[in-house]
Amino acid sequence: MPKRRxxxxxxxxxxxxxxxxxxxxxxxxxxxxxxxxxxxxxxxATLGYTPHAAARKLAGRETGTLGVLLPEVAAEFFFPxxxxxxxxxxxxxxxxxxxxxxxxxxxxxxxxxxxHNTDGLLIFTGRLxxxxxTRLYDAGFPMVLLYRSPPDDLPIPYVMFExxxxxxxxxxxxxxxxxxxxxxxxxxxEGNEDSxxxxxxxxxxxxxxxxxFDEDLVGxxxxxxxxxxxxxEHWLQQGLDFDAIFAGDDEAAMGVMAALRHAGKKVPxxxxxxxxxxxxxxxxxxxxxxxxxxxxxxxxxGAAQALLAQLKGEEPPRQLRYPTxxxxxxxxxxx
Amino acid sequence: MPKRRxxxxxxxxxxxxxxxxxxxxxxxxxxxxxxxxxxxxxxxATLGYTPHAAARKLAGRETGTLGVLLPEVAAEFFFPxxxxxxxxxxxxxxxxxxxxxxxxxxxxxxxxxxxHNTDGLLIFTGRLxxxxxTRLYDAGFPMVLLYRSPPDDLPIPYVMFExxxxxxxxxxxxxxxxxxxxxxxxxxxEGNEDSxxxxxxxxxxxxxxxxxFDEDLVGxxxxxxxxxxxxxEHWLQQGLDFDAIFAGDDEAAMGVMAALRHAGKKVPxxxxxxxxxxxxxxxxxxxxxxxxxxxxxxxxxGAAQALLAQLKGEEPPRQLRYPTxxxxxxxxxxx
DNA sequence: ACGCTTTCTGAAAGCGTTTACATCATACCA
DNA sequence: TGGTATGATGTAAACGCTTTCAGAAAGCGT
Numbered sequence: 222m223p224k225r226r227x228x229x230x231x232x233x234x235x236x237x238x239x240x241x242x243x244x245x246x247x248x249x250x251x252x253x254x255x256x257x258x259x260x261x262x263x264x265x266a267t268l269g270y271t272p273h274a275a276a277r278k279l280a281g282r283e284t285g286t287l288g289v290l291l292p293e294v295a296a297e298f299f300f301p302x303x304x305x306x307x308x309x310x311x312x313x314x315x316x317x318x319x320x321x322x323x324x325x326x327x328x329x330x331x332x333x334x335x336x337h338n339t340d341g342l343l344i345f346t347g348r349l350x351x352x353x354x355t356r357l358y359d360a361g362f363p364m365v366l367l368y369r370s371p372p373d374d375l376p377i378p379y380v381m382f383e384x385x386x387x388x389x390x391x392x393x394x395x396x397x398x399x400x401x402x403x404x405x406x407x408x409x410x411e412g413n414e415d416s417x418x419x420x421x422x423x424x425x426x427x428x429x430x431x432x433x434f435d436e437d438l439v440g441x442x443x444x445x446x447x448x449x450x451x452x453x454e455h456w457l458q459q460g461l462d463f464d465a466i467f468a469g470d471d472e473a474a475m476g477v478m479a480a481l482r483h484a485g486k487k488v489p490x491x492x493x494x495x496x497x498x499x500x501x502x503x504x505x506x507x508x509x510x511x512x513x514x515x516x517x518x519x520x521x522x523g524a525a526q527a528l529l530a531q532l533k534g535e536e537p538p539r540q541l542r543y544p545t546x547x548x549x550x551x552x553x554x555x556x
Numbered sequence: 557m558p559k560r561r562x563x564x565x566x567x568x569x570x571x572x573x574x575x576x577x578x579x580x581x582x583x584x585x586x587x588x589x590x591x592x593x594x595x596x597x598x599x600x601a602t603l604g605y606t607p608h609a610a611a612r613k614l615a616g617r618e619t620g621t622l623g624v625l626l627p628e629v630a631a632e633f634f635f636p637x638x639x640x641x642x643x644x645x646x647x648x649x650x651x652x653x654x655x656x657x658x659x660x661x662x663x664x665x666x667x668x669x670x671x672h673n674t675d676g677l678l679i680f681t682g683r684l685x686x687x688x689x690t691r692l693y694d695a696g697f698p699m700v701l702l703y704r705s706p707p708d709d710l711p712i713p714y715v716m717f718e719x720x721x722x723x724x725x726x727x728x729x730x731x732x733x734x735x736x737x738x739x740x741x742x743x744x745x746e747g748n749e750d751s752x753x754x755x756x757x758x759x760x761x762x763x764x765x766x767x768x769f770d771e772d773l774v775g776x777x778x779x780x781x782x783x784x785x786x787x788x789e790h791w792l793q794q795g796l797d798f799d800a801i802f803a804g805d806d807e808a809a810m811g812v813m814a815a816l817r818h819a820g821k822k823v824p825x826x827x828x829x830x831x832x833x834x835x836x837x838x839x840x841x842x843x844x845x846x847x848x849x850x851x852x853x854x855x856x857x858g859a860a861q862a863l864l865a866q867l868k869g870e871e872p873p874r875q876l877r878y879p880t881x882x883x884x885x886x887x888x889x890x891x
Numbered sequence: 892a893c894g895c896t897t898t899c900t901g902a903a904a905g906c907g908t909t910t911a912c913a914t915c916a917t918a919c920c921a
Numbered sequence: 922t923g924g925t926a927t928g929a930t931g932t933a934a935a936c937g938c939t940t941t942c943a944g945a946a947a948g949c950g951t
Contacts, residue, residue: 226695228937239901244939251940252898269691275613276937279906284610297632303656319654321638356604360561446840479840505781505814507842563907574931579909586910587928611907614936 227268236264247272286316287528288339290348297472297500298517302367305521306343313529315340322348341528343367346413363531365524369414370540378527380520380541384415387513387545388422388497389429392467394511394547395493396430399554401465403435405456407442407449407477409469416444416469419497423467437461442469446476453480464492465553471496471503474510478552489554499548508551516543562603571599582607621651622863623674625683632807632835633852637702640856641678648864650675657683676863678702681748698866700859704749705875713862715855715876719750722848722880723757723832724764727802729846729882730828731765734889736800738770740791742777742784742812744804751779751804754832758802773798777808785811792819799827800888806831806838809845813887824889834883846888849881 229247233240238257245251246261253261264270278284287310291299303319310317318339341363344354351372357364358375366379395401406423409416424434440456442449449468456463457480466481468474474496481488488494488508496503496512503510520543527537549555564582568575573592580586581596588596599605613619622645626634638654645652653674676698679689686707692699693710701714730736741758744751759769775791777784784803791798792815801816803809809831816823823829823843831838831847838845855878862872884890 230937240938241901241903241940242899245900248939251900254899257899269695273614273937275610275619276906277939278610279608279614279908279936280938280940281906299635307656317656319656321642321652321654360604446836450840475837475840478842479844482842501781502810502837505785505810507813507817509814565907575908576910576932577930580930583909586930589929592929608907611936612909614906614938615908615910616936 226273227270228273229270231268232261232264232270235268236260284340285314286318286339287341287343287525289317289319289343289345291319291321291345292347297502298498301518302521305518306525309522309525309529315529341365341532343524343528346415347410363528365528365531365537367521367524376539378531378537378539378541380524380527380543382415382515382520382543383545384418385422385425387515387547388419388467389426390547391495391497391511391513392423392426393429394549395465395495395553396426396432399465399489399493401493402432403438403463404432404465404467405438405440405461405463406467407440407452407469407473409442409444413444419469438463442473442476444470444472446472446479448476449473450476450480453477454484457484457486465495466492467495469497471498471500471510471512474512474552475502475506478506489552493554494552503548504550506552511550511553511555512548514546514548516545519543561608562605563608564605566603567596567599567605570603571595619675620649621653621674622676622678622860624652624654624678624680626654626656626680627682632837633833636853637856640853641860644857644860644864650864676700676867678859678863681750682745698863700863700866700872702856702859711874713866713872713874713876715859715862715878716753717750717850717855717878718880719753719832720757720760722850722882723754723802724761725882726830726832726846726848727758727761728764729884730800730830730888731761731767734800734824734828736828737767738773738798739767739800739802740773740775740796740798741802742775742787742804742808744777744779748779754804772796777804777811779805779807781807781811781814783811784808785815788812788815789819792821800830801827802830804832806833806835806845806847809847809887810837810841813841824887828889829887838883839885841887843886846885846890847883849883851878854878
């Protein structure tokens, strides 16, 4: 039973001014006499007035808020991501609303975000269907894609990492330094572009070193510890032979290590384990994980900047490609 | 340069009906003739009409969306939390908006959430100041507190785990089964209620077994791997003697293990490590972590239900206390 | 004292919906 | 056959705010 909230009119009445004046002191959009400001401020305070955001949006043209669309599954790297975005957005004076998909319903815009309700959108891989994205694009709605390229080559800005290059360098390391020859690869979720590029890097490295690609050495990791673990356990059971596993990402690597440990396989002596992302726990694993650092927070901040730029009418970069860097720790056999 | 979006009037004009009728077919709030429905549907489709959420909120009384206020730092257990909430909320036909605090600004309600803009709020520990919470309460705003009790004993529903009981049982286990005597404890963030209760459980267990509490064995873990790691490294450096570490939560436990491993201390042979929460990676650690399972997702779902109940005018439970369960794995010395 | 700015303020027109309230057929019952 | 529910639709009044437009008051140069 919420009591009716104070509205701008209530404030105006109490302060003995018009609602226009109240609006002006609240927003500082026009000069107001000092004592009037005082009275209005007091009135606001005693009434505990808070502007009604919906009304504001309706009246003004901009909503002052940006939306982020995230998929249901979210891994550890979600945080640097959100943090990177949040900081940029906040600095620019916008608010940030995050919408997490719930299982089942996928790829649809829900009421509170998008179009009328936010000034722009940061869209994570897989959150929206190509059609939906195209529709928004056609409507001239500002957005930036995270870790996926736009459908139909639409000129929508997007951020990506140098997945291929990083993966290639990582694999090259275990081949040339640790003489691994049977290197398994765990794919990410179906259709994930990051995973596709990592796989290409993996294949290129093999090719460069004259190692034939073996489909048997590729399995599903899903960028998920449990899935990766299952796959590796399955492999172990059927006696698949490998001397290294590139888990696709760090989460999966964690699952891989657990499976190996459980089976009594020594990491890295018997099997090298490789990740991708360099999430916070990578350095805490046993042994510390050799991986590829993806500047997640920086990329997220870049994405936010690109969105903000669009909002200001500037031409944002078509593509933001962030460099990756191999981080050698112990899970590959170094040290 | 977004083209002007289609409004309800555009649809009405194209379909040759009044805006009221359009509204009715959109919301299904009143019977409309079948062929009229058809015409309106078509008009909506050809115009690509999407209702303006702000206008809707302004006009109707409810916003149809619930807000979640999260602190800046968010750990792995954030996900089950969000998932639990999201599912309940979605099932009830509400939308969910998550607002993540950005560093610096704390405990303040930002424009897009709260009061006029959501019908209710789920508030995480530390996100809002007592004053702010009290103000919202006074305004009759529906909310549920996560992992903290209400200020001034206000009758605001809140969810908590049986922290004390779980911690007590956990510590009792290492004392009686593994004969640990010098058990260190890592506190969570300043003022965190979960941490306080866990500490009480820890102390009670000590007391029950006649072990004197030693302030030197208590340090800061911050529910954070890096902080915990530093503390333990510091302890190790100054030669502090302990045979077990209760890390406060699982994240911290991960840091503890890393510090111990780095120093060449065997877990669990030389030092037992204990966590709390049973996050996904707990079972993947080396060795798998003995911890206390907190039904995070269930608790979150319960919180959401309590909020929804309030919205329906029902009397929600004052407090939701979720049971915890000791999960014995290997880091304590079992197996 | 006169015009001209400059400052401050109010009236009122939207913004895109929802939702009484009213209207008008049409159908049903006695 | 008159009377009354019932169904389908339109009219118009909110909802709480921003903003344009104009007007009043005040300052200033001549």
